[in-house]
Amino acid sequence: MTISGQLPESLAFRSGLEVIKRIEPRIADAIESELHGQRNSLKLIASENYASPAVLLAMGNWLSDKYAEGTVGRRFYAGCRNVDSVETIAAEHARELFGAGHAYVQPHSGIDANLVAYWAILAQRVERPALIRSGVRNVNDLSESDWAALRASLGDQRLLGMSLDAGGHLTHGYRPNISGKMFHQRNYGTDPKTGLLDYDQVREIAREFRPLILVAGYSAFPRLVNFRVMREIADEVGATLMVDMAHFAGLVAGKVMEGDFDPVRHANIVTTTTHKSLRGPRGGMVLCDDDLAPFVDRGCPLVLGGPLPHVMASKAVALAEARQPQFRAYARQVVDNAVALAEGLLGHGARPVTGGTDNHLVLLDVTPYGLTGRQAEAALLDAGIVTNRNTVPQDPNGAWYTSGVRLGTPALTTRGFGTAEMAEIADLIDTVLRQTAPGTDTDGTPSKVRYVMQEGVAAEVGGRVTELLAGFPLYPEVDLGGR
Ligand code: DSN
Numbered sequence: 001m002t003i004s005g006q007l008p009e010s011l012a013f014r015s016g017l018e019v020i021k022r023i024e025p026r027i028a029d030a031i032e033s034e035l036h037g038q039r040n041s042l043k044l045i046a047s048e049n050y051a052s053p054a055v056l057l058a059m060g061n062w063l064s065d066k067y068a069e070g071t072v073g074r075r076f077y078a079g080c081r082n083v084d085s086v087e088t089i090a091a092e093h094a095r096e097l098f099g100a101g102h103a104y105v106q107p108h109s110g111i112d113a114n115l116v117a118y119w120a121i122l123a124q125r126v127e128r129p130a131l132i133r134s135g136v137r138n139v140n141d142l143s144e145s146d147w148a149a150l151r152a153s154l155g156d157q158r159l160l161g162m163s164l165d166a167g168g169h170l171t172h173g174y175r176p177n178i179s180g181k182m183f184h185q186r187n188y189g190t191d192p193k194t195g196l197l198d199y200d201q202v203r204e205i206a207r208e209f210r211p212l213i214l215v216a217g218y219s220a221f222p223r224l225v226n227f228r229v230m231r232e233i234a235d236e237v238g239a240t241l242m243v244d245m246a247h248f249a250g251l252v253a254g255k256v257m258e259g260d261f262d263p264v265r266h267a268n269i270v271t272t273t274t275h276k277s278l279r280g281p282r283g284g285m286v287l288c289d290d291d292l293a294p295f296v297d298r299g300c301p302l303v304l305g306g307p308l309p310h311v312m313a314s315k316a317v318a319l320a321e322a323r324q325p326q327f328r329a330y331a332r333q334v335v336d337n338a339v340a341l342a343e344g345l346l347g348h349g350a351r352p353v354t355g356g357t358d359n360h361l362v363l364l365d366v367t368p369y370g371l372t373g374r375q376a377e378a379a380l381l382d383a384g385i386v387t388n389r390n391t392v393p394q395d396p397n398g399a400w401y402t403s404g405v406r407l408g409t410p411a412l413t414t415r416g417f418g419t420a421e422m423a424e425i426a427d428l429i430d431t432v433l434r435q436t437a438p439g440t441d442t443d444g445t446p447s448k449v450r451y452v453m454q455e456g457v458a459a460e461v462g463g464r465v466t467e468l469l470a471g472f473p474l475y476p477e478v479d480l481g482g483r
Contacts, residue, residue, distance in 0.1 A: 009053040009477040016060060017480065032480060039474045042385045042425065042465050046361040046408020047219065047247065049279045050415065050474060051314075052321060058314035059281055067306045071297045083309040090312050093319035097253050098264045100287035104296045105315050106307040107284030110246045113271040114171040116286055116299035118159075118182065121213055121240045121269065123295040126154055156184070160202075160211035160239070163187035164399065165391040167221030167363070169244060186211070190221070190393050195354035197221075199229050206237045216263070217244030217271075220390050220406050222342075222357035224257065227266035234268075243267040246284075248359055250277025250410060253322045254331020257359075268292065277334060277360055277410040280318025283311045330413060334360045337409040340419035344426025350433075353392050353404065361408045365392050369433040373402030375451040379436040380405065382453065383461035385428060401448040416472040424468060428461050 004011070021028040038050070068083040069076040072091075075084075087105060094103035107113035127139070130150045134142055142150065159179065161172030166189040170177040173185035186209045188202045206214060214234040216225055227243060234241035243263035249272040251257045252264065263270050269288040274280035286296050300307055321327060335358070342356040345364060353363040366376040373389030380387050390406040397403045407429075409422070417425075435457045439450030 006479065007477045009475075010479045012053070012057055013478050014480055035475065035478070035480070040384070040466070040469060042428075042469065043411040044385060044387045044407045044409070044425070045411065046388075046406050047273075047276045048408075049250075049276060049410045051275070051279055051281060051318065053475065053478065055279070055281055055314050055318045055321070058317045059310045061310060061313075063309035063313050066309050068309055069301050069306050071300075076301075083307070083312075086309055086313045086316060087307070090316035090319060093316055093323060094285060094287065097319055097323050098270075098287055100264050100270070101289045102287065102293035102296065104286040104288075104293075104299060105283075105312050106300055106304060107271075107286060108304065108308060108311070109282070110169075110244070110271065110273040110284050111171050112299075112304055113246075113273070113284030113286050114179065114242075114244060115303045116296060117242055117269050117271045117288075118179065118213065119303055120286075120288070120292055120295035120299070121242065122154055122157065123298070124292055125212060125240065126150070126157065155182070157213070158209060158211040159183035159185050159213045159215065160206055160209055161185070161187060161215035162218055162221070163189045165395050166190040166393050167218040168215075169217070169219045169246075172215045172217070172244065183213070192394060195393055196223060197225060199226070199233070202230070203233045203236070206233050206239065210237050211239045213242055214239040215242050215244060216267070217242075217246070219247050220361065220363055222338075222352070222354055222359060222361050222363050224261045224358045226260045227263045228260040231266040240269065241267045243270045244272070245270055246273040247276055247361070249273070250279060250322070250327075251331050251335065251359060253278060254328045254334075256328075256331045256335055269296070274315050274318060277331070278318060278322060279410070279414060280322075281311050281314035283308070283315055285315065333418065334409050334413045336419055337413050337417060337422045338362055338407075340422035341407060341409060341426055344423040345430065348426060348430040350426075350430055360410050361406055363390060363392060364405050364407060364429075365403060366405060366433060367392075367403050369436070370438060371433065371436060371451065372397050372438070372448045373404050374400070374449055375436065375438060375447075376405050376433055378449075379432050379451055379453050379458075380429065382458040383428070383432050384465040385425075385432070385461075397448065412472075415474055421468060421472075424464075428464055432457060432461055 017028045067077045068080045072084045090105040091103040134146045159173045162168030171179045174180050191198045216230045231241050245263050275282045338357045342352045342362045351365045377389040387405045389402040390404045391402045392404040395403050435454040439447045439452050441447045
């Protein structure tokens with residue numbers, strides 16, 4: 001349907017920008033520039049995507065004005081009828097989509113979702129037994145000495161997660177993160193020869209360390225994880241299995257990760273963000289069984305501030321989209337595209353970690369090009385290819401300079417790219433990196449930051465990027481005029 005010859009999406013965004021411009025034109029400019037930038041670059045950031053106009057528009061409205069601490073039907077504020085509807089609908093879609101017993105859609109981000117999950121597990125496994133032993137219902141009623149003992153035991157628990165340089169996440173027990181400070185933490189890594197997960201090693205560490213929580217999930221691991229085996233390990237040592245599926249939630253929703261690889265089927269509790277492969281708004285979510293549900297539902301006000309009703313509305317729209325049959329085709333294509341990208345790179349003699357991928361990302365070791373991740377990331381950006389530098393297992397360059405770049409296919413797949421384009425992108429990446437060399441620092445020593453690209457490479461590759469992008473317009477239904 002068109003109104004005055006324009007699609008409703010164009011009208012909506014044009015009118016919105018017009019209204020913003022009256023108050024602070026620089027913000028309207030930044031919003032418009034962001035669309036222009038995203039339209040004109042090749043986005044390979046594995047954790048990003050393009051949300052639909054409906055998902056974006058669901059966030060810009062009056063739901064944003066409402067406080068609604070608590071849960072559906074049990075709020076600390078009056079007048080939450082519409083927020084209750086929104087939260088109920090979003091949770092219903094999440095339960096149906098993932099086959100979960102319970103869904104908590106309030107977390108504002110992935111770290112919030114993980115904190116809610118950690119505290120829910122602590123409440124279920126440490127606090128509740130302590131209350132039962134003391135014969136009181138509420139922590140406020142504990143004697144001073146029982147309260148001191150409970151606090152000490154809450155701070156004395158163990159968490160085992162995948163190490164950051166093997167592909168784990170900061171919130172899985174990395175020492176500088178709060179998860180590494182809240183718990184006594186240990187890590188499991190990957191096999192140094194294959195780069196794959198070594199379940200025997202995980203089991204051995206778990207048997208020795210006896211964690212309260214075993215965390216599975218990753219943000220830079222290009223293979224499948226067998227969650228059935230991880231659950232067996234957790235059960236054997238009495239741990240609660242938590243899976244952080246933030247990166248691959250879209251692949252679970254799209255039924256690409258099924259059976260042993262479906263975290264919702266095997267974990268006690270699952271956390272996610274909603275904006276990566278799931279293609280929703282920026283935010284988080286927790287899925288769990290009914291026994292953990294009452295503890296998870298205390299996320300606000302225990303850990304979270306007031307819920308963001310407008311973002312919950314947007315989550316509901318995105319989850320409804322992910323329940324459409326075409327989302328399954330999308331998820332399959334995301335993986336096919338990543339495989340094609342890895343194969344294209346291998347064909348050029350490049351070195352993807354583990355020799356390929358089973359999911360949405362490829363972790364490219366750039367040391368064979370003589371570069372650090374930081375140099376590779378910057379050189380690729382000069383040619384219009386947006387990636388992010390990332391550590392590789394046992395990385396000699398550490399987390400700041402790194403030795404790899406992470407390449408993900410969720411965003412370009414949304415844009416319509418297929419395997420043929422991925423082969424072309426592999427060629428573009430190799431062309432840039434092969435013709436880039438490390439530079440020197442001002443004192444003449446080899447630099448980990450500076451680089452020298454042969455003349456004309458950025459322009460030539462940039463031209464090919466522009467041609468590729470022209471075949472797959474981003475948000476074709478949104479015409480802002482001008483650009
Ligand atoms: N920043 C996200 C990522 O890029 O993987 C995770 O927090």
